[in-house]
Amino acid sequence: EADIYQTPRYLVIGTGKKITLECSQTMGHDKMYWYQQDPGMELHLIHYSYGVNSTEKGDLSSESTVSRIRTEHFPLTLESARPSHTSQYLCASSEWGRAEAFFGQGTRLTVV
Amino acid sequence: KNEVEQSPQNLTAQEGEFITINCSYSVGISALHWLQQHPGGGIVSLFMLSSGKKKHGRLIATINIQEKHSSLHITASHPRDSAVYICAVETSGSRLTFGEGTQLTVNP
Numbered sequence: 001e002a003d004i005y006q007t008p009r010y011l012v013i014g015t016g017k018k019i020t021l022e023c024s025q026t027m028g029h030d031k032m033y034w035y036q037q038d039p040g041m042e043l044h045l046i047h048y049s050y051g052v053n054s055t056e057k058g059d060l061s062s063e064s065t066v067s068r069i070r071t072e073h074f075p076l077t078l079e080s081a082r083p084s085h086t087s088q089y090l091c092a093s094s095e096w097g098r099a100e101a102f103f104g105q106g107t108r109l110t111v112v
Numbered sequence: 113k114n115e116v117e118q119s120p121q122n123l124t125a126q127e128g129e130f131i132t133i134n135c136s137y138s139v140g141i142s143a144l145h146w147l148q149q150h151p152g153g154g155i156v157s158l159f160m161l162s163s164g165k166k167k168h169g170r171l172i173a174t175i176n177i178q179e180k181h182s183s184l185h186i187t188a189s190h191p192r193d194s195a196v197y198i199c200a201v202e203t204s205g206s207r208l209t210f211g212e213g214t215q216l217t218v219n220p
Binding site for chain 2 (some may be wrong): 001033041042043044045059090092098101102103104105
């Protein structure tokens with residue numbers, strides 16, 4: 001059973017609000033990822049981290065930001081939410097030297 | 113053209129049928145993953161392959177590195193197998209590139 005958790009599972013929020021999506025894993029994985037998935041579409045990497053104080057932008061441009069102050073925690077923040085940010089956000093982690101990725105349950109974000 | 117192509121995009125089967133989902137890719141990879149995504153959005157990793165074949169219960173995954181092709185088979189399909197099945201290839205730096213997914217519906 002994967003020990004990676006995302007909160008909240010569902011979020012409906014008004015335009016202009018600041019939001020933080022939480023992702024935590026208890027497996028001690030150095031590598032963590034955020035993916036964005038629009039309905040019926042493939043996942044796209046928006047941020048990744050290879051360890052504490054390491055963050056990089058992914059393949060898909062995103063207005064969100066991330067931080068990695070602790071190994072187990074990789075929050076994603078939107079400073080000012082817009083309807084175009086409506087999507088599902090999936091967090092994942094993996095271990096150095098192993099390819100298997102563990103995914104969180106996802107956060108389905110709706111900005112109205 | 114996507115680097116990872118899956119077929120079919122949608123698949124409806126009757127319970128008990130043998131199911132095959134295909135994945136073709138156009139880049140060099142270090143591994144290929146098959147993932148299962150349920151309607152609630154949660155994703156489960158089914159297989160990670162770098163060569164040959166793997167089996168887990170009723171699920172079988174194969175990969176042909178020379179042909180850049182992988183297949184996921186489900187034997188004796190069941191309605192609880194209904195989900196989106198996603199192929200993802202791992203390239204340098206452990207980056208994953210995903211296919212668009214195959215929506216499988218298994219009717220009782």
